[in-house]
Amino acid sequence: MSKAEIGLIGLGTMGAALALNIADKGFDIAVWNRTTQKTHDFHDDAGDLAARITPTDTLEDLVANLKSPRAIILMVPAGDPVDDQIKALRPLLDDDDMIIDAGNANFHDTNRRVKEAGDLPYLGIGVSGGEEGARFGPSIMGGGKREYWDRVAHILQAISAKHKGQPCATWMGEEGAGHFVKAVHNGIEYADMQMIAEAYGIMRDGLGMDNTAIAETFATWDKGPLRSYLIEISGKVAAAVDPETGKPMLDVIVDAAGQKGTGRWTAIEAQHLAAAIPAIEAAVVARNLSAQLEARAAGEALFGAAPHHIAHDVLSLDALEEALIAGKILCYAQGFGMIEKASDKYGWALPLPAIAEVWREGCIIRSDMLDDMATALREDPDRNLMMASGFADRLKHTHNALRIVVAQAALHGLAVPALSSGLAYFDAMRTARGTANMIQGQRDFFGAHGFARFDGGEDHHGPWGDT
Ligand SMILES: NC(=O)C1=CN([C@@H]2O[C@H](COP(=O)(O)OP(=O)(O)OC[C@H]3O[C@@H](n4cnc5c(N)ncnc54)[C@H](OP(=O)(O)O)[C@@H]3O)[C@@H](O)[C@H]2O)C=CC1
């Protein structure tokens, strides 16, 4: 067999699907996995595609089976496994061979690895779409030197999702820019999922709807402005029945959300950047809180269950849909605002409209609304998305519904942290005169930190000694 065009390490959920996708698009690929049996099982199960796949038992064998200059994709868990693989590979590679970390790396690690790689070509690429996306067309966010991206772009664009024929695989910028954009994607994913879960909670506990009615509602919303992969799968999750018990799946799944860390990375980085992403942060906190099962049960025993039931004439499903539309716009406005801040801080010149475009298909947050976001960001990438005319009009029409949902949820003891953070962000961003003058007064009172005055000057002090 002739040498392969590209190599891949890590035949887990994503790596296996990505390798099949690459082979399916006509590229010969050599693969290696830490557990050798998995490599052979993978090859045995590859059907017609097996002819394009070279299974290898050692890293030396993998490297020997690749065309020079080589390109090797890592698809292993973030952190030490990536560093360990780089360490093991490095001595086997020539100077112009390339390592491509396609997992969910923390972009600070990618920045470091780019530096440590020196002249060895290194790319950090964010891949989104889960197993199905990896197999049939993910969204790909590339980071590293442009010339390195250009070397493999023909493969990455061929395997990516397409929006009206346009590949959803784009170079985002130098160093860890691709992994940064993927982290923000995941932060938005967390907030989008959390807001949908909050709407589910209002339907289940507030409006007393059963899973079938909830599933139908999501299916209806998926035909309107909320049309998106996450709304679609939420309807399917709500409709699914547990084959073991015959109960709705949602009634057998424990209400404690897992997380691998990308949302947390985004929240932490937002603090470093002084970026305002409250809905995303609220979604991360909500996952942390969800894990406190025993403490929450103790809280309910101590304080009693909240009243929950909301009358249907007070809160309609239409209002809930509008609240989700408003929440979604506000959450994306926050995410894109954070990307803009990072672009300035790290000097990446991140292409905001192209980011919206690359998220239109293939990734977990894909939705019809992203196409409109791409258009709005093309018109003016520096403007907060909530101020773009199309989105401002939608917010003018929907923010009152968000207000009603948050108010009713608060009155009935239903926690809606992401929706209420979205509303607070909206209200803060449409308030010219805020309340931070009080904070500045307090800071100056206890620490002589100084404050600016409306009538001029930056470093004034108050007459606190006289009070
Ligand atoms: N699952 C998803 O939906 C998505 C995942 N990702 C990212 O893709 C990457 C892979 O995830 P996923 O495929 O889900 O993970 P899996 O757990 O399914 O697979 C992990 C793979 O990495 C290998 N591996 C684990 N630890 C090491 C190590 N220390 N050294 C060498 N190889 C190792 C495993 O080999 P072995 O068989 O020997 O255990 C396995 O092949 C992660 O960074 C993840 O965050 C990105 C987008 C979506």
Ligand SMILES: O=C(CO)[C@H](O)[C@H](O)COP(=O)(O)O
């Ligand atoms: O990157 C992804 C989707 O885009 C992965 O599925 C990731 O694992 C999701 O994050 P978490 O496990 O924290 O929910």
